[in-house]
Amino acid sequence: MTDTVxxxxxxxKRFIIGHKVERDGLLREAMTTGxxxxxxxxxxxxxxxxxxxxxxxxxxxxxxxLNFEIRRGELVSIIGHNGAxxxxxxxxLSRITEPTRGRVEINGRVNSLxxxxxxxxxxxxxxxxxxxNGAILGMSRAEMRRRFDEIVAFSGxxxxxxxxxxxxxxxxxxxxxxxVAAHLEAEILVVDEVLSVGDAEFxxxxxxxxxxxxxxxxxxxxxxxxxxxVTALTRRSIVLEGGVLTFDxxxxxxxxxxxxxLGKPExxxxxxxxxxxxxxxxxxxxxxGAATENFTPGTPLRLKVVVxxxxxxxxxxxxxxxxxxxxxxxxxxxxxxSNIPLPTTAGRYExxxxxxxxxxxxxxxxxxxxxxxxxxxxxxxxxGAVQFFVNACNPGSVxxxxxxxxxAGHLALRxxxxxxxxxxxxxxxxxxxxxxxxx
Amino acid sequence: MNSSDRPFSTRLVLEAGRADRQYWQDLWRYxxxxxxxxWRDVSVRYRQTxxxxxxxxxxxxxxxxxxxxxxxxxxxxxTGTTVPYAIVVIGGLLPWTLFSSVLxxxxxxxxxxxxxxxxxxxxxxxxxxxxxxxxxxxxxxxxSILAALMIWYGVVPGWQILLLPLFVLLALLVSLGxxxxxxxxxxxxxxxxFVIPFVLQFGLYVSPVGFPSSVVPERxxxxxxxxxMVGIIDGFRWCIVGGDSPIYLPGFxxxxxxxxxxxxxxxxxxxxxxxxxxxxx
Numbered sequence: 001m002t003d004t005v006x007x008x009x010x011x012x013k014r015f016i017i018g019h020k021v022e023r024d025g026l027l028r029e030a031m032t033t034g035x036x037x038x039x040x041x042x043x044x045x046x047x048x049x050x051x052x053x054x055x056x057x058x059x060x061x062x063x064x065x066l067n068f069e070i071r072r073g074e075l076v077s078i079i080g081h082n083g084a085x086x087x088x089x090x091x092x093l094s095r096i097t098e099p100t101r102g103r104v105e106i107n108g109r110v111n112s113l114x115x116x117x118x119x120x121x122x123x124x125x126x127x128x129x130x131x132x133n134g135a136i137l138g139m140s141r142a143e144m145r146r147r148f149d150e151i152v153a154f155s156g157x158x159x160x161x162x163x164x165x166x167x168x169x170x171x172x173x174x175x176x177x178x179x180v181a182a183h184l185e186a187e188i189l190v191v192d193e194v195l196s197v198g199d200a201e202f203x204x205x206x207x208x209x210x211x212x213x214x215x216x217x218x219x220x221x222x223x224x225x226x227x228x229x230v231t232a233l234t235r236r237s238i239v240l241e242g243g244v245l246t247f248d249x250x251x252x253x254x255x256x257x258x259x260x261x262l263g264k265p266e267x268x269x270x271x272x273x274x275x276x277x278x279x280x281x282x283x284x285x286x287x288x289g290a291a292t293e294n295f296t297p298g299t300p301l302r303l304k305v306v307v308x309x310x311x312x313x314x315x316x317x318x319x320x321x322x323x324x325x326x327x328x329x330x331x332x333x334x335x336x337x338s339n340i341p342l343p344t345t346a347g348r349y350e351x352x353x354x355x356x357x358x359x360x361x362x363x364x365x366x367x368x369x370x371x372x373x374x375x376x377x378x379x380x381x382x383x384g385a386v387q388f389f390v391n392a393c394n395p396g397s398v399x400x401x402x403x404x405x406x407x408a409g410h411l412a413l414r415x416x417x418x419x420x421x422x423x424x425x426x427x428x429x430x431x432x433x434x435x436x437x438x439x
Numbered sequence: 440m441n442s443s444d445r446p447f448s449t450r451l452v453l454e455a456g457r458a459d460r461q462y463w464q465d466l467w468r469y470x471x472x473x474x475x476x477x478w479r480d481v482s483v484r485y486r487q488t489x490x491x492x493x494x495x496x497x498x499x500x501x502x503x504x505x506x507x508x509x510x511x512x513x514x515x516x517x518t519g520t521t522v523p524y525a526i527v528v529i530g531g532l533l534p535w536t537l538f539s540s541v542l543x544x545x546x547x548x549x550x551x552x553x554x555x556x557x558x559x560x561x562x563x564x565x566x567x568x569x570x571x572x573x574x575x576x577x578x579x580x581x582x583s584i585l586a587a588l589m590i591w592y593g594v595v596p597g598w599q600i601l602l603l604p605l606f607v608l609l610a611l612l613v614s615l616g617x618x619x620x621x622x623x624x625x626x627x628x629x630x631x632x633f634v635i636p637f638v639l640q641f642g643l644y645v646s647p648v649g650f651p652s653s654v655v656p657e658r659x660x661x662x663x664x665x666x667x668m669v670g671i672i673d674g675f676r677w678c679i680v681g682g683d684s685p686i687y688l689p690g691f692x693x694x695x696x697x698x699x700x701x702x703x704x705x706x707x708x709x710x711x712x713x714x715x716x717x718x719x720x
Contacts, residue, residue: 098714102454
């Protein structure tokens, strides 16, 4: 069958972004703007209506005029930068949020997987959480019972199945969560970036499992930054940029289109918000504090990051350095590496993150920034927040350019002591030594 | 997958402002999720507490003791009946506790489940409805106080006691409207998180919990019944002590009408705000 299962026509989604006070949804602002305004707002919220007056809010179109069709059994990846509208699109398709313009027609049952372990409760045991999570994802109890043993086996949690998950290690927790998700079956499966959790071995098992699902004639929509997974799982790509569909076609061409768009100098993006700590802006700066796109190997890597926090204690600022294949090169975490969490007084802060000199190979790099509350709970995440280039890398000033695309890694390794070759030839060695001593 | 497991409707149109015609159908289809969420809340509620579900018993019991001592023995409120004051109080306290727990728990239920709202679709009404089931279990436990008091004072209930389940249902119906309204409005205006506990505290004294509603002067009585809990509490007492605490019928009907209005208004408000839950939560 090749009938259409999803048809989007002129699909648009607008968010109203209020200024800080409105976002809090508190009366404080209303009180300061006078009694009349307070009464007006009072009357409005009794009616449950929004009370935003013009000038206090701004509009933001996360999706603009999308038109596409997806046929039964198609495997489609949606790619784009952070803030390009991928997740919003998935949320619209899975009925979590309503479109502002246009329409979507869906034929079939959509099950969405926007996060692993949705609704997991720390006090409940692994067994209980499997049933809870399954029900939340839309599986029936009969279905769950049938698949229960399979899920437990897949998770590898084994004898801890009757232990409350709050006693699990992070790894076990994620495995269990993914095991349930991996057994979710639907006519139309919508999957957000969920393969980025777990270790490499577990990830590859997940990808295998996903391709089994995909191979059985189901329609799959898949968002990921993981190029390997995108290529392995999907045949067609939809590329979003700033909420606009810029490419729709075979997956290889889609990835090429996406990679090309990375190099565009002006990326107007919306970074969204975190719950407790929001990244506002970030740039690479030189020694004088001026913004730059170029990094000179062997100098400190300086990032100026503006972050807004609600004052939640224990929040960490995390930076992940990535190469031009989007593979991770290195990690910095303020709480874990330096024991410096974000300030606990609410407000907006600027900080200069000055990292030890690195001899990075020439090429393009991206830095993902995140704020995290614990080791795995990411509060706000901006992939590719900072992009920079290393024009040349000649660590010994010898005139040799070490490049990323040589496939020999990203770091020029440096000596900690002068290199000295000592001969180990058995016959001549003693005399050489003695000669030198004499000399 | 066996598609006969869950016969989901196959065609769906998503559009701005489109009233979802399948909403009530969906609510029925997702009944399993409703039960599971209720089960989750019940099984988590008393974990790592020493006395567990006994808390459901302790709170209304202590409130009753305080009322009996303060109003019955110190202030000596005249109840106009031969029924022991403790029984008058518990007859009002049980439905009131049911109401205030439903409203209190449901009002924060949607924001407490923000992680679900943001990540999966289901008819959002399930969330406040699930908290109602949890409260009902607590209520069932606290009924034992009533039974114990009736044995202690040797009060023999009449045939009216058989109607008690009906009044429990009515009490739930009365609570549901404000609870659903509050659950939605709190998402938008977190202020109501602070307003509701205050309203509930206030309501305890405004409703005829510590006194029978017959102490209200006759000409104010109909007006008094605009508080829908008045009719319900009267009904409860009538079930327990029968003719000694008659129901004021016009008032009772008014209470039910007010409750029906709140239910309609609550659902309507919820349905309207619900569409933007994921955007504002």
